[in-house]
Amino acid sequence: MKKIAFFGTPAFTVDFLDSLKNAGLTPSAIITNPDRPVGRGMHIESPAPKHWGDYEHIPVYQPERITPEYIEQLQKEHFDLFVVVAYGKILPEALIQLPTYGTINVHYSLLPKYRGATPVESAILHGDAVTGIAIQQMVYELDAGDIIAQQELAIAPDDTTGSLRAKLNTLAVAILPQTIQDIFLHNTHPIPQDTRHISKTKKITKEHGEINLDDDPIELDRKYRAYFGWPGLYFYTKKEGITKRVKIVEAHFVGGNFIIDTVIPENGKRISFTDFQKMQEQE
Numbered sequence: 001m002k003k004i005a006f007f008g009t010p011a012f013t014v015d016f017l018d019s020l021k022n023a024g025l026t027p028s029a030i031i032t033n034p035d036r037p038v039g040r041g042m043h044i045e046s047p048a049p050k051h052w053g054d055y056e057h058i059p060v061y062q063p064e065r066i067t068p069e070y071i072e073q074l075q076k077e078h079f080d081l082f083v084v085v086a087y088g089k090i091l092p093e094a095l096i097q098l099p100t101y102g103t104i105n106v107h108y109s110l111l112p113k114y115r116g117a118t119p120v121e122s123a124i125l126h127g128d129a130v131t132g133i134a135i136q137q138m139v140y141e142l143d144a145g146d147i148i149a150q151q152e153l154a155i156a157p158d159d160t161t162g163s164l165r166a167k168l169n170t171l172a173v174a175i176l177p178q179t180i181q182d183i184f185l186h187n188t189h190p191i192p193q194d195t196r197h198i199s200k201t202k203k204i205t206k207e208h209g210e211i212n213l214d215d216d217p218i219e220l221d222r223k224y225r226a227y228f229g230w231p232g233l234y235f236y237t238k239k240e241g242i243t244k245r246v247k248i249v250e251a252h253f254v255g256g257n258f259i260i261d262t263v264i265p266e267n268g269k270r271i272s273f274t275d276f277q278k279m280q281e282q283e
Contacts, residue, residue: 002080002184005029005099007087011048012165015173016085016106018052023177027058029077033088034062071095081180084138085172093140101183103138106172108165110134110150112193115143116201120165123155124226127218131155131164133172135179137190142200146190149179157253160228206231211248221253237280246276 006017006027020026030053038045053060063070071094082103084091096103109119111134123131132152136145153171155164182188209231211220224233233248249270250261260273271279 003028003078004081004083004180005031005074005077005079006049007031007082007084007091008049009033009047009088010086012169013085014048014052015169016083016176017049019173019177020083020180021056023181025177025180026056027083028079030058030060031087032060032062034064066092066095068094071098074098081183082138083176083180091138091140096138096140104148104179104183105136105138105143105145106176107134107136107143108168108172110152111136111143111147112195112198114199114201118201118204120161120168121204121226122199122201124159124161124164125222127222128155131168133168133175135172135176144193146192148183148188148190149175151175158225160225162229204231209233211235217253217256217258220258221251224248224251224253224258239280 002025004020004025004027006013006020006029008016008030009032017027017030030049032047032049035044035046035050037043047062050060050062066089071092074095075098079099081099081101082096084103084105091103107119108131109115109123110130110132114122120131130152132150134147135149136143136147139145151171153167159167179188204227209223209227211223211233213235220233227233233251235246235248237244237246245266247264248260249264252259252261262270263273263276264270265276
């Protein structure tokens with residue numbers, strides 16, 4: 001039986017672990033981030049893959065840093081394949097090349113398009129009609145590995161980053177087990193990425209959510225859907241020398257217009273945008 005180590009941290013990666021188990025490819029080890037304090041109470045919480053591993057009686061490792069000593073420890077276990085899904089750390093080249101079949105990674109775009117950390121947001125921001133997932137053979141260069149498997153997915157006009165990522169997860173979860181089996185059977189034909197069509201994504205910050213209400217409606221809708229949840233959209237109003245930050249909670253796009261439904265004014269409660277405008281006129 002082949003030995004697989006799974007590298008992943010967010011809660012959604014448990015879906016991949018379930019899929020691998022159901023396909024008879026249960027990992028022999030799980031590598032995830034250390035426990036962290038979360039929430040207002042700052043209570044210590046373990047990543048979801050750790051809970052999964054504990055329940056399945058599978059060794060779980062949580063290194064703060066991937067040191068040469070840690071790589072040496074993994075080497076002694078003679079793994080056949082490493083599988084990486086949103087692990088959250090940069091892997092050293094020595095670790096990537098350690099297993100017999102190397103390391104594979106699930107990426108949420110049709111590589112070489114949108115390399116980097118925000119491919120889902122980028123697809124929505126650019127108004128793409130189609131995106132997809134790619135399973136790549138990892139190399140020590142960001143998202144530059146040969147493509148082992150790839151599949152397209154249409155982007156709906158109302159998709160947000162959250163809804164689109166959920167669809168891509170479902171797609172990737174279904175494809176990953178067969179891809180691994182093909183790798184073990186030497187039944188894959190990796191395709192080098194076309195370097196003429198590389199595009200890279202940028203890290204998203206809170207500041208990206210600031211808009212001007214007079215901006216192009218199409219661009220506003222794309223930003224609203226791409227940044228839905230976090231960082232969200234907001235704008236500033238100024239009245240009698242006082243500037244207020246207003247967060248857009250709900251909006252929709254219809255007839256070429258970006259319609260704001262509800263907002264939360266700074267230090268205020270959630271209200272309809274219509275009521276907010278009336279309040280601004282009355283002040």
